[in-house]
Amino acid sequence: MTTETLATTEPTTQPGKRPLVVRQRRRRPRILAHVGLVLVAIVMLYPLLWMVTSSLRPNDEIFTSPGLLIDTFDLSHYPDGWNALSKPFGSYLLNSALVVLGSVVGNLVSCSMAAYAFARLQFRAKTVAFAAMLLTIMLPVHVLIIPQYVMFAQLGWINTYLPLIVPKLLATDAFFVFLMVQFVRGIPRELDEAARIDGAGHARIFLQVILPLMVPALATTTIFTFIWTWNDFFSQLIFVTDPDLYTVPVALRQFIDAQSQSDFGALFAMSVVSLIPVFLVFLFGQRFLLRGIATTGGK
Amino acid sequence: MSAIGELRTLRRDGRGGLTADQKQALAKERRRDSKAAAVFLAPWLLGLVGITIGPMVASLYLAFTDYNLLQDPNFTGLENIQRMLGDERLGKSLLATLTYVVVSVPIQLAVALGLALLLDRGIRGLALYRSVLYLPSLLGASVAIAVLWRLVFGREGLVNAFLGLFGIQGPAWVAEPDTALGTLIVLHVWTFGAPMVIFLAGLRQIPRQYYDAASTDGANKWQQLRKITLPLLSPIIFFNLVLGLIGSFQSFTQAFIVSNGSGGPADSTLFFSLYLYQEGFAGFRMGYASALAWLLLIIIGAFTALNFWASKYWVFYDD
Numbered sequence: 001m002t003t004e005t006l007a008t009t010e011p012t013t014q015p016g017k018r019p020l021v022v023r024q025r026r027r028r029p030r031i032l033a034h035v036g037l038v039l040v041a042i043v044m045l046y047p048l049l050w051m052v053t054s055s056l057r058p059n060d061e062i063f064t065s066p067g068l069l070i071d072t073f074d075l076s077h078y079p080d081g082w083n084a085l086s087k088p089f090g091s092y093l094l095n096s097a098l099v100v101l102g103s104v105v106g107n108l109v110s111c112s113m114a115a116y117a118f119a120r121l122q123f124r125a126k127t128v129a130f131a132a133m134l135l136t137i138m139l140p141v142h143v144l145i146i147p148q149y150v151m152f153a154q155l156g157w158i159n160t161y162l163p164l165i166v167p168k169l170l171a172t173d174a175f176f177v178f179l180m181v182q183f184v185r186g187i188p189r190e191l192d193e194a195a196r197i198d199g200a201g202h203a204r205i206f207l208q209v210i211l212p213l214m215v216p217a218l219a220t221t222t223i224f225t226f227i228w229t230w231n232d233f234f235s236q237l238i239f240v241t242d243p244d245l246y247t248v249p250v251a252l253r254q255f256i257d258a259q260s261q262s263d264f265g266a267l268f269a270m271s272v273v274s275l276i277p278v279f280l281v282f283l284f285g286q287r288f289l290l291r292g293i294a295t296t297g298g299k
Numbered sequence: 300m301s302a303i304g305e306l307r308t309l310r311r312d313g314r315g316g317l318t319a320d321q322k323q324a325l326a327k328e329r330r331r332d333s334k335a336a337a338v339f340l341a342p343w344l345l346g347l348v349g350i351t352i353g354p355m356v357a358s359l360y361l362a363f364t365d366y367n368l369l370q371d372p373n374f375t376g377l378e379n380i381q382r383m384l385g386d387e388r389l390g391k392s393l394l395a396t397l398t399y400v401v402v403s404v405p406i407q408l409a410v411a412l413g414l415a416l417l418l419d420r421g422i423r424g425l426a427l428y429r430s431v432l433y434l435p436s437l438l439g440a441s442v443a444i445a446v447l448w449r450l451v452f453g454r455e456g457l458v459n460a461f462l463g464l465f466g467i468q469g470p471a472w473v474a475e476p477d478t479a480l481g482t483l484i485v486l487h488v489w490t491f492g493a494p495m496v497i498f499l500a501g502l503r504q505i506p507r508q509y510y511d512a513a514s515t516d517g518a519n520k521w522q523q524l525r526k527i528t529l530p531l532l533s534p535i536i537f538f539n540l541v542l543g544l545i546g547s548f549q550s551f552t553q554a555f556i557v558s559n560g561s562g563g564p565a566d567s568t569l570f571f572s573l574y575l576y577q578e579g580f581a582g583f584r585m586g587y588a589s590a591l592a593w594l595l596l597i598i599i600g601a602f603t604a605l606n607f608w609a610s611k612y613w614v615f616y617d618d
Contacts, residue, residue: 033417034424040414041431044489048438050457051447065458110342117339122331129340134305136351138541140549140599142575142592145356146585148360149369170346177343178305189321202335231441232554234572238580249442253556256446264450271443282437286430289437290496 055268062264074265081266085251086243089270092251093277096230099161099247100279103229104222106168109174111221112214114171115180116206136174141234149238163239164232168270170226176221179292183217184210220292223285227278249273361589368583378592389591392574395480396548397573399570400602404543408536411491415498416528429499433492445556449473452482459495473557476565483553483568494539501535501583502528530615537614541606548599551576571595 018162041083058074117123118130171177187210193248195205211218233249240250252274255267282289362379364372383389387571412430419424438444454471464471472478509527518526529536551572555560562569562577574597579588 004493030422032423033420037414037422037428038418044432044435047447047451047457051443052452061447063455063460066464083302110346111337115345121336121339121532122329123325123333123336126336130305130311132347133343133366136347138543138545138599138603139351140357140592140595142549142572143358143596144351144354146579146589146592147364148350149580150357151354153368166349167346169342170350171343172346172350192341196305202339206339223359227437228440231438231552233440233442233555234576237555238576249552249605250341252442252446256449256559267446268450271446272346274443275438275441278437282434285338289431290429 049269050274052272055184055265055272057265059263059265062268077190077263077265078273080263081255081270084244084263084266084270087246089251089273091244092246092248093273095161095245095250097163099236100226102161102228103168104167104225105166106226107171107173107221108218110169110171111173111176112180112211112218113206114177116202116210118181119179119184120189120205120210121202133174133177136172137178145235145238150240158239159242159245161245164229164235173225176225179220180214180217183214187213202218214290216291219285219288223281223288226281230278239285315591327592349561357590358592361586362593363590364586366586366589368585369416375557375586377588385593387567388566392562392569392571395567395569396550396571399480399484399487399550400544403484404540404547407488407491408494408539410488410544411539412532412536413492414491415495415502415533416524418495418499419502429496433496435607436490436492437489438482439486440552442556444551445553446483448553449557452478468523476563476567479557479564479567483557484549486553487547487550494543496534497535497539501532505531506549529574533614534616537556537610541603544602544606545599548595568593 050066053068055077056075059072061071070200075244085092112295114133118126118133148163149158152158155162157163157166162242167173191209191213192205195209200208231249233253234248236247237253240247244255248256252270255270315377361372363374363376365375365378366372418428422428435444452472453459454474456472459469470478472482505528509531510523513523513527520614549572550570554568554570554573555576556575558564558568560573560577560581571591573594575588575591578584578591
């Protein structure tokens with residue numbers, strides 16, 4: 001602050017309080033920041049809101065105006081879209097839910113076990129194993145997908161959900177192993193040692209001491225696994241080709257082909273339906289999501 | 300510490316920061332530990348061998364064969380590599396992928412960083428802004444959003460409806476070779492929320508005293524940003540950059556949906572993974588697709604290695 005600004009504005013006399021000038025000078029950027037943020041937020045959300053309103057208006061009104069106000073409500077897109085494919089959309093939601101459930105359980109069990117070993121046990125070649133685990137986080141799935149397809153085909157697993165779930169049971173989502181290792185390292189070792197003195201083995205320490213304390217990490221894993229599996233298109237497209245077994249992403253893709261130019265409202269409606277579970281998880285699990293990102297992203 | 304930070308320090312500190320006491324105590328329990336580790340790591344190890352390393356080796360072998368899923372693979376030497384050199388669509392695919400990665404990743408990070416800085420100053424309503432800006436990054440990978448993008452950027456879509464208000468007749472963005480890739484870049488930038496949240500967490504770790512000291516010394520906001528914030532945030536910028544590059548090299552869903560699986564118009568959105576899918580799972584040229592997969596791995600590896608090398612010159616580690 002320069003003496004010039006002090007001279008032109010009356011400074012407050014109370015000691016300890018910031019001089020008035022400073023507060024005034026800081027307020028304007030604040031308002032500007034809010035204006036900017038609100039604008040960005042509107043631009044970010046606009047496509048989503050447009051999708052929702054488009055699913056609620058007659059087809060011939062969807063592309064006529066960019067506005068969000070609905071003249072005539074038309075709820076028919078939802079039942080139309082729900083029944084547009086060979087099975088009701090609900091069965092695809094159920095199929096996706098099955099895959100998600102298997103993946104979540106798989107990740108929770110296998111990743112927490114591996115994390116316990118990496119965070120708490122000493123064993124030979126631990127450094128090498130740990131490095132291998134970290135490297136697999138960055139490995140592109142494409143390098144594995146063709147031999148995996150051949151292998152799963154030979155096992156007769158194509159058009160089952162096993163190729164989508166079994167890898168999770170084997171802790172191949174190393175990202176979550178890492179996330180949990182980080183978390184377990186933060187749990188005081190004294191707790192393990194106390195249990196050890198009471199005669200607990202590793203199984204009991206893991207199940208009764210560590211697991212209850214790592215619930216936040218398990219929650220983060222659950223939520224991320226849910227969202228990533230729900231959205232995953234690549235592997236579901238490859239391993240699930242039987243229309244009866246279609247999951248939501250594959251079914252939606254089929255929808256574009258089937259509807260091509262006609263019923264955009266129904267396409268919007270089912271797109272909205274497919275996003276509702278992710279949105280709900282976001283709404284209720286946000287705390288864990290943000291914390292999960294922060295812990296893995298932090299230095 | 301991020302996965303990247305861990306890899307960086309592994310050699311220095313193989314045991315993960317144990318005190319001497321703990322090491323001694325653990326030495327006694329080593330055998331007990333080894334037995335337990337065999338059990339606890341069994342699923343992971345089985346996965347590493349059966350789902351990761353095995354297929355990786357197999358894919359390396361298949362890359363030198365003419366495997367087509369129906370007949371046994373024949374070893375064809377360097378034929379697939381020769382074919383790559385003369386593959387015009389591969390060239391287009393590499394161009395589309397590299398353009399996408401090199402343009403969208405820096406823009407996305409810049410937007411994420413800018414908004415994180417804006418939000419970091421204890422702004423009122425931080426939680427709400429953060430949620431709203433973060434939401435698209437959770438939805439962005441879905442088929443539904445890719446479908447939405449097709450319609451937003453279609454001839455009659457939302458964007459052209461807006462332009463129409465100003466009397467401008469926009470093109471069918473997703474159907475023009477010059478603009479189709481641009482719509483995918485916009486989609487990638489739209490999902491800046493995830494790196495933004497990581498930046499916000501990083502910004503919170505920078506001690507306030509640094510700024511207080513700097514402003515006592517007369518440093519203005521810009522100088523504080525350049526001399527304090529950016530250097531201390533550089534490991535996180537690096538982390539986001541590495542993850543962003545690796546992730547966007549593998550983009551598939553958006554290009555597949557927007558182009559209806561073709562990578563068109565005129566191969567302008569033929570992302571590498573999409574081309575690989577077409578070769579392997581539509582054309583059943585699985586040998587060639589394996590070779591493509593390894594090319595992708597090599598390219599991503601080279602980019603990541605380059606990144607790590609360059610990080611010596613701009614990433615500042617406080618530890």
